[in-house]
Amino acid sequence: MTPPASRPENEPLLLSSDRDGVRTLTLNRPDRKNALNPPLWVALRDALRAVTDDDGVRALVLTGAGGAFCSGADISVPEDVHPDRKLRRLTDVALALYELPIPTVAKVTGVAVGAGWNLALGCDLVVATPESRFCQIFAKRGLSIDLGGSWLLPKLVGLQQAKRLVLLADTIDAGEAHELGLVTWVKAAAEIDGFVDELAARLAAGPPVAMAHSKALLKAGADCTLPEALANEARAQPGNFATADSAEAYAAFAQKRDPSFTGKWAVPPRT
Incomplete structure (x- = not known):
């Protein structure tokens, strides 16, 4: 298996590009499957808040670099700060995404795990590839669900299925996620970029x-x-x-x- 591409040392953790009223934010830690470390949490929060103040942005696409969406919060490096402060970063990101008045699209390739999956679910629409995999991994890490998953999942799939996904922490594929209503469309890897571009353009052209x-x-x-x-x-x-x-x-x-x-x-x- 080919290892994920590494990020050049001076390249930003979060990439931002604009095209015809569509802003694309790309999580850019492909060597860690775009796991969110403290600087990336802050960068994403600031980028989402900036979208609210930019009248030229009429749709947002959120995606990940290197063939993965997001493997969740990066817990590989211990951080000597109070847990309340850590969770505040997550809360700020979840609320900034939720409060965006413009339509948002998650383009999911590869894995969307834990907070990474809930980040995708926080978007209005989700497009995935058949290879995409999803997991509410928290129980396997000795943690409870976060990044708004406790609110999002029951609304999307009902309480019983939400409990199943969270308490068992099973990994599901894109087909099952689509059947449950957690993915809006499943598109082949060769087609997803064009599909999302067209979708975002339609949303940006709306009133x-x-x-x-x-x-x-x-x-x-x-x-x-x-x-x-x-x-x-x-x-x-x-x-x-x-x-x-x-x-x-x-x-x-x-x-x-x-x-x-x-x-x-x-x-x-x-x-």
Whole structure:
């Protein structure tokens, strides 16, 4: 078996690239299957927070270098800090990803283990290859689940399956993950890059304000009653009517063309 490629000494732990409104963040520790060490946790937190403040970014792809997504937190090197501080790094990353208003895609090749799998599950959509493998490995390390997995898994697969995945810490393949609803699409390794590029481009071309509202409504809807959800929807929709995108959508439909969405506020200023 060919060993994972090592990272050049001066190369960043986290790579960032932009293309047509899509930002791709790549975990870059291929020699450790992109295990998250303290500097990488901080770099990822800062990069996710920066996305929120950049109006030019309309979709995010999160992936890993060297044929793996992420093997979880790097526990190979002891760290002389209080556990509360260690866990705060994880909490900051999980919340920064959760709070992003733009659509997010995890592109998973190779392994997604422990916190690495929950990092992928924190994205809105997950694309994997048939070779991808997933494991909630915490029990095998004498640890309990983290990075939001205790909240994400029951919502995605139900409580019983979540218990099975966490308490037994079994490794499952991409096919089973897809059947459970933990992977959105499975694509051949030769096809995944092109598929994710096209998917991210479609998401970036959508109406940014309306999509941010929908994403927030779906998250809130999972924990509220139907009357509450309907009230939330009623509050959100006027904000969409007040953007240029609403008029653009109707014009594009009438003119039989693709719409060009900007998210710009279209209400005249008060005089």
